[in-house]
Amino acid sequence: METSNPLLARDSAFSRTSGGVEAMTLEGVINKTGILLLLCIGAGAFSWSQPDLSMPLLIVGALGGFIACLVGIFKPTASPVAAPLYAVLEGLCLGVISRLTEVQFPQFPGIVVNAIMLTLGVLALMLVLYTKRIIRVTDGLVRGVFVATGAICLVYVVDMFLGLFKIQMPYLHQSGPVGIVISLVIVGIAAFNLLIDFRVIEERITNRSPRYMEWYCGLALMVTLVWLYLEILRLLSKMRSK
Secondary structure, eight states, X not given: OOOSOTTTTOGGGOOOOOTTOOBOOHHHHHHHHHHHHHHHHHHHHHHHTOGGGHXXXXXXXXXXHHHHHHHHHHOGGGHHXXXXXXXXXXXXXXXXXXHHHHHHOTTSTTHHHHXXXXXXXXXXXXXXXXXXXXSOOOHHHHHHHHHHHHHHHHHHHHHHHHHTTTOOOTTTSOOSHHHHHHHHHHHXXXXXXXXXXXXXXXXXXXXXXXXXXXXXXXXXXXXXXXXXXXXXXXXXXXXHHO
């Protein structure tokens, strides 16, 4: 299945169980994802409370989280260690970004809390919509979300390249109506990526992948949730600026 999630896109990572090896379960994936969320939030709270260490924590969190994610991608058997490490390190990075955003808008306290609650709310909503089959994840929907996500990635890569020359893409970072609509669309696409993640994970559970893949799937969901949180935070920032 086409998916923009680098972990779930690797079919070779999901081998079938053999012998007496336990298979992954939906309950296990939910539990592991909950643990990772708590680790991420806890690490974020710690880095939030250490303003003097903002830059080191930001660098260590960003680079360390990226490395931990790569370890999980290329060595799925290490995901029981790589996934918690990713959650903690990414939490350190997000805590710094969140504090800087909160400081940027002192006249609107609570922007970070709102972003966290909205992210968790979107996660719960998309899970209900998927499990109740209110939104059916058809092949057409999967392809559409995949193409849209690829387009967003391309825009961000171009924006980073232009940033080297101190040039910004029009509207992408602006707080006007067009900028807000763009952020709303990106948040929507990030949310729909959760539906794709759910479908892929459900298929892997049916195929009886090994138990340690619960951590792997939890890591995959965390990657999408981190992106969703950052986009919601960006959207709220634009709305507050306006």
